[in-house]
Amino acid sequence: MSEATIPTINFRERAIELLPEGASFEACLTCGLCSSGCPASGLANMDPRKFIRMAMLGMDEELSTTPWVWLCTQCKRCQHVCPMNIDISQLVFYARGNWPDEKKPSGIVRSCQLARSTDSTSAMGLPPQDFVFVVEDVLGEVREQQPAFAELQAPMDKEGAYFFVNQNSREPMSEPDEMVPLWKIFHLVGADWTYSSTGWAAENFCMFSGDEAAWYEVVKKRVDAVNKLGCAVWLNTECGHSYYTMWHGIQRFGLEANFRLENLVSCYARWIREGKLPVNADWNRDGIRFTVQDPCQIIRKAYGDALAEDMRFVVRKLVGDENFIDMQPNRSANYCCGGGGGFLQAGMTDQRRLYGRRKFDQIQATGAAYVLTPCHNCHSQMEDIGHHYGGNYRVIHFWTLICLSLGILGENERTYLGPDLAGIGL
Amino acid sequence: MIREERQFTVDLAVIGSGLAGFAASIFAINRGIRTAQIGNTGAVAYTTGYLDLFGRLAADQLLDDPWRGLRQLAASQPQHPLARVTEAEVRAAFDEFVAFLTEAGVPYGQAGERNVMALTPAGTIKPTLCVPSTMQGGVDALAARARCLIVDFRGLRGFSARQVVANLRQEWPQLRAEQLVFPGMEHGELYPEVMARSLEVPACREELAARIRDVLGDADVVGLPAILGMHHPHLVMAEMERLIGRPLFEIPTMPPAVPGIRLREMFEQVFPTRGLTLIPQQKVDAVRFADEAVRLSLADSYGPIAISAQTVILATGRFLSGGLLASFDGISEPLIGLPVTQPPSREGWFREQYMDKEGHPVHTAGIVTDADFRPLSAEGGPYDRRLFAAGLILAHQDWIRGRCGAGIALASAFRAVDAVGRELARSGGQSGKHQSAEGRRDV
Known part of the structure; x- marks a missing residue:
């Protein structure tokens, strides 16, 4: 272990810089919607509300060194549900950057x-x-x-x-x-x-x-x-x-x-609407059920619900309306899977799986046999928590199912399909 | 990077996402008015789930009959928003709102002739008009003084079964408290939201039901904090009742609580399927009243959005939600700059005693409107005939002491949407049929 120390940041100052115009931390009710909706709450004895309150109290040394900044995936769900629109993930970004490289995961x-x-x-x-x-x-x-x-x-x-x-x-x-x-x-x-x-x-x-x-x-x-x-x-x-x-x-x-x-x-979605990708759900004769995971980085943090709607349009066309079941919550309000923010690369497996427990429960509640997601980190994390917690679902890419539906999926392109689908169209 | 502004053209823009904003959207959807709703995460997330019409006319005068109370209000406080709508409108507003919630998956009991006495998180009781169907059992058990077990959970703050029992034992002797460990949440702080979502998993329901069965004793009915699922809670409750073999009911918890998150997530999921353009988590930056349309501008994380609307309902709430802004020299309405009725100076905002049962004058500050809830300008006429206001931003009411928050929100939204319909018909702006707003998006 290196002897490098983590410098201390003035979090209060940085947090105030991040406030939207006209906002003030004095109006924070400490209502806890952020912590209540955060899968990283409780890990390393920290949560988003605590983080902000500690910043306001000037507890900079504690915040500069808390390992929680590596357990938060910067998914921005806390900000999404915050009536004050406080960007906690940006503070986490500053905190991460402040660690010496040799101390970072x-x-x-x-x-x-x-x-x-x-x-x-x-x-x-x-x-x-x-x-x-x-x-x-x-x-x-x-x-x-x-x-x-x-x-x-x-x-x-x-x-x-x-x-x-x-x-x-x-x-x-x-x-x-x-x-x-x-x-x-x-x-x-x-x-x-x-x-x-x-x-x-x-x-x-x-x-x-x-x-x-x-x-x-x-x-x-x-x-x-x-x-x-x-x-x-x-x-x-x-x-x-x-x-x-x-x-x-x-x-x-x-x-x-x-x-x-x-x-x-x-x-x-566009190519399906234009008829260029004539996908259908005829292959899904057994009524296999699918759900979809909204990657934070493209849904909540970027495009918002418009892309989430496109994603659902594609899934419904691919698997049949009646075989699609949304996880709850969904779209911009969906939870991070726990694979984001570099968590999968960070080596903190136990905490990552604790974080992922909520995603696992969401998937279990749908009863779906397959989860579709257009994100490699979501993909790996959901597979891992499925194995760890004993789920019996599989995670697949969109391109796999599109080609399966079109009858053009090659024999070597079926790694992620289960036995129920592996033989279709061969 | 090449990017374009997203544009929406609608008949009605609802600004605000509290109870009044959501009610206005429901009434507009049902009337085929093309609507966009914009609003930051609203105070609706803090609700108990109870819909109060009118619970308290004056200090120490809790109302059993809210309808009679409204008639008395009309005589004593004619400027009160609830005194400016008809009883028929109030009944229609509640019926339509509750029917929508029920159909959308969060069932409510219907508004009746009398207030019901409902349990609070602290174990006190309050008069209200409509309760979620998962909470009706608490009203009935209290009324019958049933043999009842209240359960709480280790690590769950903001709800104590012992406190509920201690406060009610005097009048409800057959009430008993037990504390359990929630399955899979043996350590640390618990959040009702997390517990509710866990109970959507069958295995968690079975485990919790087994733990409750162990402490049932002679209880005929069991009260739990509001954790019985986030979506379709009545189904989660029915399944738990089957597993436990006793009727259950929910008691609201302190925020952040499940009933409000339930409503919010339901609205966010159902509205877009009903053709409404919902832009949640954002505040409108500016409103401009041009000749041909009212222009709203805002931005989300993706970029700028422009909304062109024929009419606008301002339902931005009070201080907490940013509809009113208090500063050293007075109270203002920050979005449009509407005049705010208020005490002449800051010295007049508060009475001497914080807990004064008469409340504080600052709490009746707000926007003054005409009979159709059009905000008035300083000169006394409508500020703009296309602009309406609804909900707690309205002046001459103190909703907390009056136990009338939902009543004001629903009734004023109902009248305002009715007036919007008339305004659209007059100007020929309404499409007349249900259709979704057109959006254009690009990078």
Whole structure:
């Protein structure tokens, strides 16, 4: 353990800076809606209300050193339910950034370092040439083995393509076949898209480490890559925080981005509405039930309920109205799964699972056999708490179910399906 | 980054998301008025769930018959908002509001001819008109002085079974308290919200029911803090009753409590399916009365939003919710700058005794309106004929002492929406049929 000490922040001063215009902490009733609605309440003997009250009382040393800032996922649900609209997650961001690197959870720091170690910006350190190789390799295999997709494309560094598509590193690193369903969807709708060999990755743990300069560096590299290719739209894959770090980062750092940001879920919804993705629920003859998890980073923290509605539209089309059951609460009021904020990388497994207990209960209450979510962190966390607490549900990506519904899901693209669905359409 | 403002065009914009705002939206939805509702997390989250019409006419005069009370009010305080609506309107407002809640999954009993005496978290009793169906059992058990067990939970603050029993034992001898450990929550502070959500999981219901059965004794009925599920609570309660073998009822807890979160989450989920554009968790930044429409501007985390409305209902509440602003030189209405009726100077705001049963003059400050609840300008005429006000922002009422908060909210929203309908018909602005507002969004 290093001897570094954590400097002390004046939280009261920072908190007052964050207040919306005209607001005042004197009007805080200490009503506790924030703590009542927070899955991290009670962990490390802390909760959002306590955090704010301690800030107001000047207990800076305690707040500067509480490990709770690594158990809060910065999901902003406390702010969402607060009549005062107090942004506690931003205080947590300051607190995180204030810890010396050697004291921060090493998994988060390492993921940020790796993202800065190559032009890929991949949190798993996958260099550009390896990414290009994996994409070409997998593409060649699909073209060879799946005759219906002999013409499948996965363009790389295509200048002027409409969509610049990012890619979560998990797929090229450890489950490359999981990239294929999305390529097939693009193929089917005739999307003009490209990957980039630089700035392609869809993770940014630098924000979660509280390292503003590193966050900027990663976002800047990605913005430059999109600008360089001259794409009209940066299309975010099924991932939550990669969207938020880019979207919020561009505004926060005043970056010049000559493109729009879009989310894959909105595209799925649009393509279904336009008839380009003729999905249906005919395959779901046994009435298998599905629920959906709202990733905080794209729903509550960014788009709000409009995207949540798009997501539900897509799910209902895919599984049938009667087979979709919403978890409670939902949309912008949904709980963080406990996998966000770098929690999955932070190594604090017991606390992460305690946090995730609420998500587990939500899923159990639906009785669903499958949870759909367009976020890799949500995905991993819900799988883990399902195993840990003895749930019998599975977690799947949207692209899997879309291709299953369309009858184009390949044999190697079914990792996350259970035995009830694994054989459909083969 | 390339981004565009989102724009909505509606017949009615409801500003505020307390009881009055939600009631106005319900009445508007039912009348096919294209509506958008905007409002920060409102005080509705703090409600007990009880809907008071009118419980107290004067100090020490609790009302058994609220309707008779209203007639007396009309004579003694003609400026009171409840004195400016008809009894028929009040009845219609309660019936329509309660029917909507019931249909939407939070069942309520109907408004009757008499107030009922309902339990508070402290074990005192208060007169109210309508209670959630999960709380009706408490009213009945109290009235019958039934053999009753009140249960609380270790770690749950803001609700004490011993306190309830201590305060009521005198008049309710067959009341008994027990404390249990809530399943899966053996340590630390408990929140009713978390417990309620846990009880939506069948395994948790079974475990809790087993623990309650162990301490049932001879009780014929069991009272619990309000934790029986967040959504469709009557179903959770019915299942728990089956498992325990006794009727149950809920008692409200101190905020942050379940009944208000239940209502809020229900509204947020049901309204959009009924074609209403709901923009929760946001405050309106500015209102501009242009010739062709009233223009509201605001922003959410995603970016700027513009709403163009033919009419507006201001239901922004009092000081807590930001509808009124108190400063050293007086009380103002911060959004539009409407005149506020108030004591002539700050010295006149409060009486000497904090607990004075007459209340304090500052609590009757507010917006003065015409008969259709159009706010008046300083000159005495309507500020703008497209602007209406509803709920606790209205002057000449002290809802806490009068036990009449829901009564004012529902009745004034009812009259205001009726007037909105007439205004839209007059100006030809109403679409006449139910349709959702059009939204445009882009990055």
